Structure formats: C-alpha cells, structure tokens
Amino acid sequence: MTDLKDVAQLAGVSRATAARTFASPDQVRPATREQVFAAARELGFRPNLLGRQLRLQTTNLIGVVVPNLLNPVFAEQFQAMERAARLRGYSLLLATTDYSTERESIVVEELLRQRVDGLVLTVTDAESNSVLNSLTSEQTPFVLAYHQPSNPNYSAVSVDNRAGMALATRYLLDAGHRRISMVAGPALQSDRARLRYAGYCDAMRAYGLKRRAVIEMPAHTQAEFAAVEPFLQGPQAPTALVCSNDFLAISLIAELRRNAWNVPEQLSVMGFDGIALGTQMHPTLCSVVQPIGLLASTVIDQLLAQIAGNAPISHCLPCHIRPGDSTQPLEETPDARVQ
Known part of the structure; x- marks a missing residue:
C-alpha cells in the first residue's frame, strides 16, 4: 500500500516536506507543492485526514x-x-x-x-x-x-443597519423626495429588516415627515407588482422606494418596468447591500454598500x-452610498410634505 514515504521518495523531498504540503499547501513553494501532488497522483495516494483530526481533536x-x-x-x-x-x-x-x-x-x-x-x-x-x-x-x-x-x-x-437605512433615506430626501416608502419581505421577519425600517423612520421623522407602513412582499428577495401596485395610486403615492436589500430592489425594478413604470423617471428605487450585480444592470442600482x-x-x-x-x-x-441610475432628484413643492 502506498504511503507518504513513497510519495516523498518519488517527489524527491523529505517526508516532513511531503506532510507539510498536504497539511498546509500555502506554506510550501509552488514548485515543491506541484512535485508532491504529481507524485501523489501518480501513486494514487490521498492523505488520511481523519486520523490527523482524531489525534489533534480538530x-x-x-x-x-x-x-x-x-x-x-x-x-x-x-x-x-x-x-x-x-x-x-x-x-x-x-x-x-x-x-x-x-x-x-x-x-x-x-x-x-x-x-x-x-x-x-x-x-x-x-x-x-x-x-x-x-x-x-x-x-x-x-x-x-x-x-x-x-x-x-x-x-x-x-x-x-439602522444608521445605514437612515443614510439611504436621507439620500432620497436630499434629492427632493418626500413621499418615500420602504419595501421589505414578509412581516419584517428578519431582524435586519426591522432595524432598517427603524432607520427609515428616523430619517423621515428628522425631516418632519410621517413614516409610511412597509410595502410587504411575499418573499425577502422577490418582488411582485400586485403587492406594490395599490400603493402607486393617488396623490400621496410614493415618488421613491427604498428596499430592505439589493436583490429585492433589482426584482422590484424588473417588475415595475414589465408593467410600464419607468425607473427612475416615474419612481426612484434604492437598495441595501451593494452587491456587484447592481452595477451590471440598467439602470444601475443606487445602494447602501456593505x-x-x-x-x-x-x-x-x-x-x-x-x-x-x-x-x-x-x-x-x-457603510456608504453607491450612487446609481435607479434614483434621480425630484423637484416638489412644500405643500407635498405629509405632516
């Protein structure tokens, strides 16, 4: 039966070097590591990690x-x-x-x-x-x-999370939006989503604006137009939506555009996470970056x-804001503020 000594001999290294190659390959020179691995492949050898784990209790x-x-x-x-x-x-x-x-x-x-x-x-x-x-x-x-x-x-x-969502909401407020709603998954089950909603409320309160109830989606990362459509009607409809995570925001933008809503011309949308995918879509996603x-x-x-x-x-x-094309400034008269 092939053992570590055979591998070391074929590779032209010491048994200790062969053992170190398998235990901590990043600590061995690349050329030596390849010699040992090539010898192991040729001999059909694989180290018994279980025995080592039992000895070390790890x-x-x-x-x-x-x-x-x-x-x-x-x-x-x-x-x-x-x-x-x-x-x-x-x-x-x-x-x-x-x-x-x-x-x-x-x-x-x-x-x-x-x-x-x-x-x-x-x-x-x-x-x-x-x-x-x-x-x-x-x-x-x-x-x-x-x-x-x-x-x-x-x-x-x-x-x-709370300060991050307050930062996102202030970004929209500073851009002229006053009717801002938050979109999140079912019943704010996630403790992170609850903290983010609290941050949204903090920012709205600081601007003397009334907080709005969460627009609840059936899943944490999947939007449905039927769930948001009722909120988009009437004179108090939001001009901007801030989402509890980026993937929900991306899904929401897709749902809105499929239903003839232009983002950001008719509705600004913002995310939270800063995932790379947000920079590769159109419009690029404005987001809080973790x-x-x-x-x-x-x-x-x-x-x-x-x-x-x-x-x-x-x-x-x-965390910080990554600007994107999914939001744009809004000019709105003071009487649009909701006290």
Missing part, C-alpha cells in the same frame, strides 16, 4: 449557515470567507435555511455532528433564537454575520480567535 472545518444563496450578498460573503479561511488552513461547510427558524436548528445540529470547529451564522432573528442560546451554553464558538445582537455573549460582525469582503475576513478572524480561546467580541463596520 477538523479545521467551519460551518456556515445562511438563509439562501438566491441573494447574491450571501454568495459573495461565502466566497470571500472561503478565501480567508483557506489562507488560515480551514475549509467551509455550507448549509441554507430559507429563513426558517426550525431549519436553523436542524442544520446547526447537522454541522455540529460533523465536528466543525466553529460556526458562522446568519439567522432570521438573533434576538430570540434558541439555537444561539444553546451554542452559548455549550461554549461552541460562533460568529453572527450581518446581525447587531443586544446579547454581549454573542460575537457579531455587521454594519449599523463591505462584504472586509466583513467576511473579520468574521473568520473573530471565529478563529474564539476557537483559540478568546472571548466573543463584535464589530460594526462602516
């Missing part, structure tokens, strides 16, 4: 839980985290929940059974979540991505620090 695996991959923000986050984790010798296992709290419990248990060393979680609601309570009591390392939990025992990395790459690397750093025994900490990252 798997170098991180479990990642996100609502779905339909929203590109989570796909971009996962790709950036995978790069950051790989540089540190870790691999990722991914699970999705479709915004179901029951599913969150199931997939977290499945990942723990695979002996992941820690978890990165984006859940529906971080404020009342039995899974997080259990992980804390069991001292399982985890970091929340995009959440701003009030519990100091939770480690989290996010932007300030630094997804920085968030991903910070999440991995914080989780590995917890795995090493450090206490949970949280970071709130800066």
